[in-house]
Amino acid sequence: MLNLVWPIFIIISFSYAIFSGNLQNLNSSIFESIESAVNLSITMLGTMCLWSGIINVAQNTSIIQVINKLLKPIIKFLFPEIKGNPKAQDEISMNMVANILGLGNAATPLGLKAMESLQKENKNKKELSNSMIMLIVLNTASIQLIPTTIIAIRSSLGSENPTSIIFPVWIATICAGVAGISVTKLFMKYTNKREKL
């Protein structure tokens, strides 16, 4: 994807700057951009290390199991088709826990494991099943307690209150998640009906 987008961006902006005689701006922005990438990474290093450390502590306690238990009824509602598959249920639940805690690196492998288990139950192996679609939608909805990356960026830019966005982010995420889940459920109803006819 970026192999195409990146060169296009460079070609468009560099050639436009050359033709419009904006060369001085272009040159200074090249170095400014690199500098701000370095600054961002250095500030991010602090926040990321702090948060990865805290989450690693959580992973070694029973907090994970506690959240797991809380999620059970939600998973039953969202994934009615995998009632008889506790393994897939567990994997989905772990994937959600990892997402909620902001463990992007752990969430993806867990989610992919769940996809594998769901594929075993899938009637048509060439199409995504309803449960698979629900799992993907949940993973694209970015349901997380602390949006670490954006907080790191905000503090690197000298925000007076980097964490002030957490509550608004919750509201927006919940709305996005509910919308995604509703659309998925609606489609499921519609396609199930069509199959019965």
Add this chain to the structure above:
Amino acid sequence: MIEFVNFVSNLAMPLMILIIVIYGLLEKKEVFDKFIEGAKEGIKIVINIFPTLIGLFLAVGTLRSSGVIDIAIQLIEPLLNIVHFPTEIMPLALLRPISGSSSIAVATDIMKNFGVDSQIGIMASVIMGATETTLYTIAVYSSSVKIKKTRFVLIAALTADIVGIITSIIVCRFLS
């Protein structure tokens, strides 16, 4: 209202850290050792994305300084004005579902230009926190089980993104 929102926002991170540390202590874990172990992982994450950030900051920074973004915004401005969509946010809204690292670059660029604590800066932050790289996620998950027929997943996920972006804008307008 704004005070309450700020209070909850500011409480979230300290409270979570406090609960986790107390939990670890009560369960007699080596809390500090585990913290150090995890923090080392954090370094790896940043080092891994650093080269990508350099490349994308360069692309986004020059797109802006050359004036290309201004032209693009001018072209779609009339359309955005009809629905009261803030034009400054548009580049982020378009890139967010496609690429995670380039949307970080665009969001940082917006926050720097309009002020990190300005309304536009906060909108960009909330959008970043509330949405995901949808297309990438769909691609990784579907290809992991070698499925090409994805049915309605794209529509459902993009609906979630659009709702997320619109809610972010409304919430930020309401708060400031």
